Amino acid sequence: xxxHTTQLDAKTLWGGKESPFQTxxxxxxxxxxxxxxxxxxxxxxxxxxxxxxxxxDAWPIGEETxxxxxxxxxxxxxxxxxxxxxxxxxxxxxxxxxVEAGHRMDRKGVTNWMIATIIGGFFFVGSQAWEWSHxxxxxxxxxxxxxxxxxxIVKGHFGEIKNFTVIEAGKHHKVGEVMxxxxxxxxxxxxxxxxxxxxxxxxxDGTVAKINKAKDHEMxxxxxxxxxxxxxxxxxxxxxxxxxxxxxxxxxxEANRVVYGANMKQNEYGxxxxxxxxxxxxxxxxxxxxxxxxINIIILIGVLGGTYHKRGHYEMVEKxxxxxxxxxxxxxxVFTFFYLI
Amino acid sequence: MxxxxxxxxxxxxxxxxxxxxxxxKKIVQVTVLLTIITTVEVFLGALIKQSSDAWAYVKWSFxxxxxxxxxxxxxxxxxxxxxxxxxxxxILIPYAIFIAYLIxxxxxxxxxxxSALRSFGF
Numbered sequence: 001x002x003x004h005t006t007q008l009d010a011k012t013l014w015g016g017k018e019s020p021f022q023t024x025x026x027x028x029x030x031x032x033x034x035x036x037x038x039x040x041x042x043x044x045x046x047x048x049x050x051x052x053x054x055x056x057d058a059w060p061i062g063e064e065t066x067x068x069x070x071x072x073x074x075x076x077x078x079x080x081x082x083x084x085x086x087x088x089x090x091x092x093x094x095x096x097x098x099v100e101a102g103h104r105m106d107r108k109g110v111t112n113w114m115i116a117t118i119i120g121g122f123f124f125v126g127s128q129a130w131e132w133s134h135x136x137x138x139x140x141x142x143x144x145x146x147x148x149x150x151x152x153i154v155k156g157h158f159g160e161i162k163n164f165t166v167i168e169a170g171k172h173h174k175v176g177e178v179m180x181x182x183x184x185x186x187x188x189x190x191x192x193x194x195x196x197x198x199x200x201x202x203x204x205d206g207t208v209a210k211i212n213k214a215k216d217h218e219m220x221x222x223x224x225x226x227x228x229x230x231x232x233x234x235x236x237x238x239x240x241x242x243x244x245x246x247x248x249x250x251x252x253x254e255a256n257r258v259v260y261g262a263n264m265k266q267n268e269y270g271x272x273x274x275x276x277x278x279x280x281x282x283x284x285x286x287x288x289x290x291x292x293x294x295i296n297i298i299i300l301i302g303v304l305g306g307t308y309h310k311r312g313h314y315e316m317v318e319k320x321x322x323x324x325x326x327x328x329x330x331x332x333x334v335f336t337f338f339y340l341i
Numbered sequence: 342m343x344x345x346x347x348x349x350x351x352x353x354x355x356x357x358x359x360x361x362x363x364x365x366k367k368i369v370q371v372t373v374l375l376t377i378i379t380t381v382e383v384f385l386g387a388l389i390k391q392s393s394d395a396w397a398y399v400k401w402s403f404x405x406x407x408x409x410x411x412x413x414x415x416x417x418x419x420x421x422x423x424x425x426x427x428x429x430x431x432i433l434i435p436y437a438i439f440i441a442y443l444i445x446x447x448x449x450x451x452x453x454x455x456s457a458l459r460s461f462g463f
Contacts (some may be wrong), residue, residue, distance in 0.1 A: 018348060019348070019350065020425070020427055021424070021425050021427055021428040021431075022350060022353075022424075022425050022428075023424060023425070023428060024349075024350040024351045025432055026351075027350075028428075031428070031432055035432055035435070035436055038436060039436070039439065039440075041440075042440050042443065043443070046440075046443050046444055046447040047447070049444070049447055049448060049451070050447045050448070050450065050451040050454075051451075052447055052451075053447075053451035053452065053455065054451045054454050054455045055455075056455065061391050062386065063387055077386070077387040078383050078386050078387055079383065079387075082379060082380070082382075082383040085379050086376065086379060089372070089375050089376065089379070090372075092346050092414065092418055093368060093372045093418075095418075096368055096417075097365065097368060097416045099420075100361055100364050100365060100368070101361075103354050103356050103361065104355070104356065104361050105355065143377060177361075189417045192435075207435070233392075258428065268428050312352060313351040313352055313355070315351040315354070316353075318354070318420075320420075322419055325414055325418045325419045326419070328414060328418075329411055329414045329415065329419075331411050332407055332411055332414065333407060333411070335379075335407075336382070336403050336404065336406075336407040339386075340382060340403050341399055341403055341404075
């Protein structure tokens with residue numbers, strides 16, 4: 001970089017003194033590591049591309065899957081990931097400012113910008129934890145298997161469950177009792193097991209209760225697996241028809257007609273590989289971010305202790321900076337190929 | 342241990358306040374650019390459906406915008422643009438060749454596998 005003007009000629013180059021790259025050993029090795037790590041991530045994203053290209057229309061669409069915001073509910077397509085991207089870009093900027101301060105031997109500047117970078121990193125890891133939790137728990141509607149064997153994801157506003165009124169007594173409940181706790185959890189659990197029948201919920205102790213639920217709004221069924229009647233890529237089913245088909249399946253009393261959220265076996269968003277790629281790619285990236293934050297903290301301790309100041313240069317900050325920017329770089333690609341396209 | 346037969350390149354990276362100021366200015370400009378590109382991407386992604394006719398153009402514009410972002414991060418934030426040309430080439434060229442090849446193979450095979458599976462009724 002700036003300031004170095006040694007003439008490169010055959011004598012100095014091959015005499016063992018001058019490096020053809022004019023950069024230190026540590027920085028060069030960091031670059032080589034990043035190239036190999038970049039190949040790993042490219043391999044993952046290309047494997048994702050392969051599977052997605054192969055699955056075609058059955059594959060979930062980013063803006064349909066990721067449309068929630070913390071505290072605000074859903075209906076905000078891609079905003080949250082955009083926010084995460086922004087956080088990571090900003091923390092990359094604070095990192096490059098720390099490196100710049102290091103080049104001026106400004107110890108206070110390096111300290112402040114490093115702290116800002118670490119905070120940004122924690123925010124990102126936290127956001128990813130929220131995103132994972134949301135992905136695993138899934139939506140209120142889930143994915144439903146319709147009468148003709150086709151599968152549809154469901155969009156819209158879920159009408160709140162007010163209470164369950166017991167109509168048939170069981171071991172623990174009397175007729176007329178009104179249940180008000182843990183309704184959503186009980187409801188989804190019963191739906192998966194096929195314990196919802198004709199608007200009633202059946203409990204393990206023999207209790208039968210009537211479900212008191214507000215009306216849903218703007219329901220939309222998007223077919224993700226073809227059946228004998230509905231095909232992938234057909235126009236989404238809306239309105240009263242959608243509600244009728246959805247509740248016919250949900251209240252059929254059959255198990256496994258609905259899937260909520262995601263796990264390693266099935267997910268409500270699309271093909272099984274989708275969730276696996278989500279967990280692996282964002283998980284591997286998140287692991288990189290977490291390691292990056294830890295490394296940044298170690299370097300910050302070094303900065304605070306004056307180690308690098310005594311050494312006469314802040315190249316350690318520059319090297320961790322390279323790693324941190326790389327993490328941002330990978331996210332730029334994950335954002336485009338996993339969420340946008 | 343100090344060795345006078347080796348050049349300590351780490352010490353060559355220092356700059357003064359004036360240079361620092363111009364570097365910081367560039368960092369701010371790149372930040373603004375990256376933010377604008379991300380905002381445009383999110384708006385396009387939210388507004389234009391994958392089923393629409395314009396989607397093919399949107400998809401390619403996403404890829405181009407991503408490459409522009411990546412280039413700015415690598416060249417400015419990671420200072421690869423300030424390194425020797427030899428180092429830049431050693432890092433970028435092998436990577437680009439491998440990846441171009443892998444993308445080609447990946448997508449080509451996906452199309453073939455997909456059509457094979459469909460012709461056997463999967």
